[in-house]
Amino acid sequence: MTMVVRLRLALECQLERDCGLSFTEYHALARLSEEPAHTLRMSSLAAVTDCSLSKLSHLVKRLESWGLVRREPDPTNGRFTNAILTEAGYAKLVASAPAHARAAQALVIDQFTAGELVQLRHVSERVLEAVKTSDWSPGLL
Amino acid sequence: MTMVVRLRLALECQLERDCGLSFTEYHALARLSEEPAHTLRMSSLAAVTDCSLSKLSHLVKRLESWGLVRREPDPTNGRFTNAILTEAGYAKLVASAPAHARAAQALVIDQFTAGELVQLRHVSERVLEAVKTSDWSPGLL
DNA sequence: AAAGATTGACTAATCAATCTTT
DNA sequence: AAAGATTGATTAGTCAATCTTT
Numbered sequence: 001m002t003m004v005v006r007l008r009l010a011l012e013c014q015l016e017r018d019c020g021l022s023f024t025e026y027h028a029l030a031r032l033s034e035e036p037a038h039t040l041r042m043s044s045l046a047a048v049t050d051c052s053l054s055k056l057s058h059l060v061k062r063l064e065s066w067g068l069v070r071r072e073p074d075p076t077n078g079r080f081t082n083a084i085l086t087e088a089g090y091a092k093l094v095a096s097a098p099a100h101a102r103a104a105q106a107l108v109i110d111q112f113t114a115g116e117l118v119q120l121r122h123v124s125e126r127v128l129e130a131v132k133t134s135d136w137s138p139g140l141l
Numbered sequence: 142m143t144m145v146v147r148l149r150l151a152l153e154c155q156l157e158r159d160c161g162l163s164f165t166e167y168h169a170l171a172r173l174s175e176e177p178a179h180t181l182r183m184s185s186l187a188a189v190t191d192c193s194l195s196k197l198s199h200l201v202k203r204l205e206s207w208g209l210v211r212r213e214p215d216p217t218n219g220r221f222t223n224a225i226l227t228e229a230g231y232a233k234l235v236a237s238a239p240a241h242a243r244a245a246q247a248l249v250i251d252q253f254t255a256g257e258l259v260q261l262r263h264v265s266e267r268v269l270e271a272v273k274t275s276d277w278s279p280g281l282l
Numbered sequence: 283a284a285a286g287a288t289t290g291a292c293t294a295a296t297c298a299a300t301c302t303t304t
Numbered sequence: 305a306a307a308g309a310t311t312g313a314t315t316a317g318t319c320a321a322t323c324t325t326t
Binding site for chain 3: 310314316320325326
């Protein structure tokens with residue numbers, strides 16, 4: 001587990017220093033940017049960022065106060081709230097991504113051959129599957 | 142990274158439910174129990190639990206308030222503080238370890254053959270080494 | 283002065299309670 | 305009533321400032 005903890009700490013550290021974003025804040029922006037309309041419902045965003053809805057709500061409030069995201073009710077169904085990446089949010093992400101990608105590259109990708117990386121992907125998939133079917137569903141996922 | 146995040150969340154969830162301890166609290170107790178005298182300096186314990194000294198100080202205060210650990214100044218050098226596992230703390234750990242070990246076993250170990258586990262260990266070691274020699278030293282390690 | 287550790291103020295996360303829309 | 309989301313109170317973590325011992 002040490003490796004799991006330290007790898008995450010290193011990546012958190014890089015993001016904090018280079019862009020002033022937490023790991024989860026960064027990934028929320030990244031997930032939104034992958035959507036066609038740079039938009040995702042709060043509940044969907046919570047799922048893909050491994051956040052509880054409550055945590056995400058607080059987090060998006062913060063991102064909104066920084067002008068990186070805005071929220072508006074889904075026009076087609078008022079009980080959904082859409083989180084939308086702003087221009088500034090997208091610019092922030094574009095500015096932040098290269099350094100983060102370099103860090104991940106250096107810490108993980110560069111350590112292995114192409115064949116090992118394939119292996120590693122299998123490993124991850126099996127562990128993820130085991131986690132998903134386990135009793136230990138972390139809060140609201 | 143998703144796998145790294147979710148695996149940790151699942152293990153945190155198990156510990157919280159089954160023993161009412163956070164991941165770091167559990168590991169602090171576990172590290173102390175591995176020492177001959179169930180004792181470690183605060184600074185050493187911080188290093189092996191991947192905590193800042195400040196975080197560990199708050200955390201140990203909590204463990205102390207629960208009667209699981211006590212602190213006393215090192216008799217040989219007054220600027221060190223020793224964290225010492227109490228009887229109750231050891232009992233708590235003994236009661237908690239099996240379920241936690243089973244969870245880790247189920248989520249990781251059981252997913253692989255013996256050969257793959259050896260591979261996995263190599264993977265971890267290489268990533269750890271890369272993290273250690275990187276610019277992104279997470280706070281005070 | 284430097285190392286080890288603690289403290290207090292601030293920021294973030296969690297949990298239960300609440301509010302809104304369907 | 306149920307789903308989606310937010311809020312507010314408590315608890316944990318971070319950061320800078322402080323205290324103690326060497």
